[in-house]
Amino acid sequence: xxxxxxxxxxxxxxxxxxxxxxLKSGIYKKNxxxxxMKKNGVSNGTLYxxxxxxxxxxxxxxxxxLTFLGFGVGTIFGYLRDxxxxxxxxxxxxxxxxxxxxxxxxxxxxxxxxxxxxLYMRIRDNWNRPICSVPGPQFDLxxxxxxxxxxxxxxxxxTIKNVINMGSYNYLGFAETDVNALKTVSIELQKYGTGVxxxxxxxxxxxxxxxxxxxxxxxxxxxxxxxxxxxxxxNSMNIPALVGKGxxxxxxxxxxxxxxxxxxxxxxxxxxxxxxxxQNLEKLLREAIIYGQPRxxxxxxxxxxxxxxIYSMEGSIVHLPELVSLKKKYKAYLxxxxxxxxxxxxxxxxxxxxxxxxxxxxxxVLMGTFTKSFGAAGGYIxxxxxxxxxxxxxxxxxxxxTSMCPPVAEQIIRAMKCLMGLDGxxxxxxxxxxxxxxxxxxxxxxxxxxxxxxxxxxxPVVPLLLYMPGKIGVFSRLMLQKNIGVVxxxxxxxxxxxxxxxxxxxxxxxxxxxxxxLNALDELGDFLLLKYSRYSKSAHPELYxxxxxx
Amino acid sequence: xxxxxxxxxxxxxxxxxELITCSYLMEPWEKLLFYSFNIALLVTVLYTAYIFLPxxxxxxxQFFWQLFGSQHENTVSVLK
Numbered sequence: 158x159x160x161x162x163x164x165x166x167x168x169x170x171x172x173x174x175x176x177x178x179x180l181k182s183g184i185y186k187k188n189x190x191x192x193x194m195k196k197n198g199v200s201n202g203t204l205y206x207x208x209x210x211x212x213x214x215x216x217x218x219x220x221x222x223l224t225f226l227g228f229g230v231g232t233i234f235g236y237l238r239d240x241x242x243x244x245x246x247x248x249x250x251x252x253x254x255x256x257x258x259x260x261x262x263x264x265x266x267x268x269x270x271x272x273x274x275x276l277y278m279r280i281r282d283n284w285n286r287p288i289c290s291v292p293g294p295q296f297d298l299x300x301x302x303x304x305x306x307x308x309x310x311x312x313x314x315x316t317i318k319n320v321i322n323m324g325s326y327n328y329l330g331f332a333e334t335d336v337n338a339l340k341t342v343s344i345e346l347q348k349y350g351t352g353v354x355x356x357x358x359x360x361x362x363x364x365x366x367x368x369x370x371x372x373x374x375x376x377x378x379x380x381x382x383x384x385x386x387x388x389x390x391x392n393s394m395n396i397p398a399l400v401g402k403g404x405x406x407x408x409x410x411x412x413x414x415x416x417x418x419x420x421x422x423x424x425x426x427x428x429x430x431x432x433x434x435x436q437n438l439e440k441l442l443r444e445a446i447i448y449g450q451p452r453x454x455x456x457x458x459x460x461x462x463x464x465x466x467i468y469s470m471e472g473s474i475v476h477l478p479e480l481v482s483l484k485k486k487y488k489a490y491l492x493x494x495x496x497x498x499x500x501x502x503x504x505x506x507x508x509x510x511x512x513x514x515x516x517x518x519x520x521x522v523l524m525g526t527f528t529k530s531f532g533a534a535g536g537y538i539x540x541x542x543x544x545x546x547x548x549x550x551x552x553x554x555x556x557x558x559t560s561m562c563p564p565v566a567e568q569i570i571r572a573m574k575c576l577m578g579l580d581g582x583x584x585x586x587x588x589x590x591x592x593x594x595x596x597x598x599x600x601x602x603x604x605x606x607x608x609x610x611x612x613x614x615x616x617p618v619v620p621l622l623l624y625m626p627g628k629i630g631v632f633s634r635l636m637l638q639k640n641i642g643v644v645x646x647x648x649x650x651x652x653x654x655x656x657x658x659x660x661x662x663x664x665x666x667x668x669x670x671x672x673x674x675l676n677a678l679d680e681l682g683d684f685l686l687l688k689y690s691r692y693s694k695s696a697h698p699e700l701y702x703x704x705x706x707x
Numbered sequence: 708x709x710x711x712x713x714x715x716x717x718x719x720x721x722x723x724x725e726l727i728t729c730s731y732l733m734e735p736w737e738k739l740l741f742y743s744f745n746i747a748l749l750v751t752v753l754y755t756a757y758i759f760l761p762x763x764x765x766x767x768x769q770f771f772w773q774l775f776g777s778q779h780e781n782t783v784s785v786l787k
Contacts, residue, residue: 685726
């Protein structure tokens with residue numbers, strides 16, 4: 158154990174402080190967790206069976222200064238333009254009230270949209286681009302131009318063909334139009350049509366749903382599962398059914414909006430812990446158990462921890478082993494949202510639970526979506542039979558929402574059978590392996606080039622940090638000129654100084670496609686000065702690996 | 708050849724300035740306003756430096772000379 162500490166304290170770096178504290182405190186100082194680890198019976202005495210490497214490098218100080226400078230200039234010009242609009246020197250393009258209603262209570266609060274009006278509008282052409290083909294490894298874009306600086310667009314009629322797709326959540330490449338692959342789907346389409354026209358509790362439960370739920374339960378290794386028509390609605394409609402007033406929700410800082418919405422709708426008390434920080438979570442758990450509910454000091458009815466498998470903006474993987482040991486020690490429940498990790502991590506694509514070598518019984522509620530790795534739509538909740546039976550009767554989604562349509566259910570069935578190997582081929586396993594290879598290659602090359610990349614080495618979501626607001630628009634436009642489609646994200650989806658470009662590696666990407674993208678990134682990185690990393694990897698990986706937990 | 712690469716380099720520097728200060732995103736009249744403000748500020752700073760710096764530097768030098776000069780005289784008198 159001394160070795161990793163020596164690497165961490167001795168050399169280079171930027172520390173991944175969280176990992177370092179974990180190493181020091183999790184294993185040496187905290188008696189509670191040490192006892193927990195011994196009980197686990199893992200032979201080499203640690204919670205992690207393989208190396209867990211995460212990167213969250215901080216950029217040099219001048220980058221932060223220049224980012225704020227850019228935002229400052231943008232804000233000043235925003236105020237100038239707002240002033241001109243208020244004076245009448247410039248035409249107002251956003252919604253405004255009618256003249257007769259000027260004395261009423263204001264309908265449109267002007268200042269809240271300041272950022273949208275003045276900064277987002279200028280680079281708006283990089284989002285909401287309409288595509289006109291299947292979002293496979295390559296796709297076709299409709300070309301659009303703007304005459305008045307992005308307030309309105311018009312289509313020229315031309316399509317840009319074969320743009321390399323680095324933005325779609327197509328991790329295993331199941332978004333395809335191959336006739337042989339979709340044979341069963343078209344048969345089911347002929348048999349059932351497209352609409353279900355009812356909810357699960359009335360007449361919307363088809364034999365396809367029952368078949369799918371049994372298959373999902375078998376795939377994950379749990380007792381039972383329930384599927385819903387929409388992934389976002391799975392979270393936001395089922396969390397209120399599981400928790401209510403008098404319960405405590407401990408939710409990660411960077412959780413997805415669907416989890417936040419579900420938590421707020423439930424009416425429970427919500428406390429937030431720092432991203433992936435198990436010490437912070439333990440402190441909150443202890444406080445919750447010692448002090449109880451805010452005014453009455455009674456014990457909490459239920460304590461539930463909401464986390465995600467892979468966080469889509471950071472590319473980080475949840476620290477599941479510590480989380481499970483914490484949950485067992487403090488008797489809390491765990492809700493794991495595997496939207497991005499199901500099918501994408503793990504030796505056979507069964508998600509983070511398999512990635513860490515743990516049993517699915519450790520997690521109380523397993524949730525996931527079919528949108529990302531299965532090329533379909535919808536979500537599932539899986540776990541013990543009692544839990545799923547309870548949700549069948551009490552979930553808002555089951556009672557009121559239309560159930561999943563049959564062709565989509567068949568697409569999930571065929572994708573899952575392919576993954577499990579039930580269709581007689583090894584195609585599923587090949588896809589998972591190809592994704593792993595592509596991910597590692599892409600991340601390694603980007604690190605070598607000197608970009609700052611966040612996240613775990615095994616996660617197929619690769620955020621590349623751009624930092625300055627001026628570079629967001631330029632990056633996306635120049636990449637499109639080179640026929641590569643990327644997704645760029647800025648404030649408010651990310652912290653204000655950390656705008657990024659997010660790549661989603663797919664199993665359907667060939668080595669040539671990845672090389673094309675990497676060469677383009679190399680060129681753009683030199684032209685736009687994006688290579689902020691102080692530690693590009695050299696020929697000696699052992700010296701330069703950030704932290705290892707072995 | 709050298710002029711061409713020099714021009715390319717200068718153009719690239721100009722692009723970096725545009726990106727960092729977000730003037731790439733501005734409409735032409737905003738750019739005009741921004742650049743004229745910047746150039747006016749720069750000219751003012753340079754002009755002020757041109758007028759006042761020699762005066763400031765010579766008075767600072769005088770101050771330090773006096774300090775060392777008086778020390779020199781003192782040591783000379785002690786020796787004597």
